[in-house]
Amino acid sequence: MKPRAGSKALIREINEALVLDVVRTQAPVSRATIAAYTGLSPASITGITNKLLQQQLLVETEIERGTGGRPARLLELGSEGVFAAGVRLSATEALAVVVDLRGGVVATHTEPFDSTTPDRAAETIATAVAAAAGSKTGKLIGVGVAVSGVVDQASGVVRHSGAMEWADVPFQGILEQASGGPAAIDSYVNAYARGLLFDGSFTGRDLLVISVGTSLGAAVVVEGRIQRGFNGAAGGFAHTRSMTDGGPARPCHCGADDCLETYGSLWGLQQELQRSGSNRELDHDADSPLVADAAVHLGIGVANVAKVLGPERVMVGFAPEARLGTFAEKTTAAFLGQFQHSNTPPPGIDTVTTDHAAVARGAACSVLEGLFSARESARDSQPEGLQPARTA
Numbered sequence: 473m474k475p476r477a478g479s480k481a482l483i484r485e486i487n488e489a490l491v492l493d494v495v496r497t498q499a500p501v502s503r504a505t506i507a508a509y510t511g512l513s514p515a516s517i518t519g520i521t522n523k524l525l526q527q528q529l530l531v532e533t534e535i536e537r538g539t540g541g542r543p544a545r546l547l548e549l550g551s552e553g554v555f556a557a558g559v560r561l562s563a564t565e566a567l568a569v570v571v572d573l574r575g576g577v578v579a580t581h582t583e584p585f586d587s588t589t590p591d592r593a594a595e596t597i598a599t600a601v602a603a604a605a606g607s608k609t610g611k612l613i614g615v616g617v618a619v620s621g622v623v624d625q626a627s628g629v630v631r632h633s634g635a636m637e638w639a640d641v642p643f644q645g646i647l648e649q650a651s652g653g654p655a656a657i658d659s660y661v662n663a664y665a666r667g668l669l670f671d672g673s674f675t676g677r678d679l680l681v682i683s684v685g686t687s688l689g690a691a692v693v694v695e696g697r698i699q700r701g702f703n704g705a706a707g708g709f710a711h712t713r714s715m716t717d718g719g720p721a722r723p724c725h726c727g728a729d730d731c732l733e734t735y736g737s738l739w740g741l742q743q744e745l746q747r748s749g750s751n752r753e754l755d756h757d758a759d760s761p762l763v764a765d766a767a768v769h770l771g772i773g774v775a776n777v778a779k780v781l782g783p784e785r786v787m788v789g790f791a792p793e794a795r796l797g798t799f800a801e802k803t804t805a806a807f808l809g810q811f812q813h814s815n816t817p818p819p820g821i822d823t824v825t826t827d828h829a830a831v832a833r834g835a836a837c838s839v840l841e842g843l844f845s846a847r848e849s850a851r852d853s854q855p856e857g858l859q860p861a862r863t864a
């Protein structure tokens with residue numbers, strides 16, 4: 473069989489990604505170790521590492537080895553070669569971060585805006601990224617944007633975002649036009665999960681990440697990969713139906729009634745406050761029956777999902793504005809309460825505060841991923857064109 477055109481370049485790209493990934497996970501690392509991990513010949517390793525050194529994607533570091541002998545030349549990721557931008561988009565602002573190849577945040581900029589039309593949002597993102605990147609703009613390999621809601625990452629379409637009031641918006645394309653470069657979109661929670669996976673801080677295979685903020689979200693990690701589902705619909709537990717308490721129906725912004733979103737999200741809590749005629753703001757210090765009720769619904773909802781998936785860990789990330797009284801503690805208690813009669817012990821559960829920058833950073837990490845996993849990105853979730861152009 474004749475190899476298809478470009479397959480040599482593709483193989484080179486895959487091998488570069490393999491090398492970069494070994495350096496990322498093992499650094500500082502010798503060329504011999506890279507050869508052992510990748511199975512590539514010493515000559516190939518020399519060729520690839522020389523090229524990556526030239527591009528500043530790798531740098532050499534020297535450390536003394538044992539006694540006497542010459543210092544070994546070890547390699548680690550370069551922090552000056554390329555950068556990626558990540559943005560957390562909300563209805564009022566675009567928070568942009570710029571990260572280096574190691575995922576370290578090197579710059580941040582917040583750009584406010586007053587209209588949630590897709591065009592205006594895309595322009596604001598471009599402005600925020602340019603302001604954050606400054607002189608590094610020429611070294612940006614792409615921008616990842618996290619949007620609250622259901623995002624079909626593969627086709628670049630925001631299916632539904634209550635916060636932005638969007639339905640079926642082809643935002644990736646709009647963004648690429650506005651920014652003039654490759655872009656990728658994802659949901660808040662998937663972007664955050666991407667950041668966790670990029671760091672390697674979760675070493676298991678199966679993880680459930682829940683986000684609690686204006687909306688609810690879930691990222692489903694199976695065998696180390698984020699599951700997308702058909703049309704990006706995986707993780708949509710915000711719009712599963714919650715058990716009602718016999719009170720009046722709670723209409724959800726998705727069009728249904730009594731979704732978990734109407735009980736456990738900040739949006740749902742605000743709606744309930746308004747409905748009860750209270751003009752009070754949600755109180756961040758004191759506990760209220762409303763928050764206690766939200767925690768019970770949320771804890772049960774998370775337990776239901778966990779029982780289906782059987783993850784090793786469940787991580788519930790509360791946005792800073794959702795740290796209301798003992799909301800997190802009560803959610804954990806409600807979750808654990810659902811496992812009292814279970815045949816299997818509950819998965820480990822952590823509650824953390826997910827600051828907004830962590831979501832933006834995760835979106836940037838999803839752009840970086842393309843450099844470390846050429847094969848993964850081809851069949852998984854990276855939109856085409858996200859990988860930076862590599863010269864043959």
Ligand SMILES: [Zn+2]
Nearest residue numbers: 711724726731
């Ligand atoms: Zn709903």
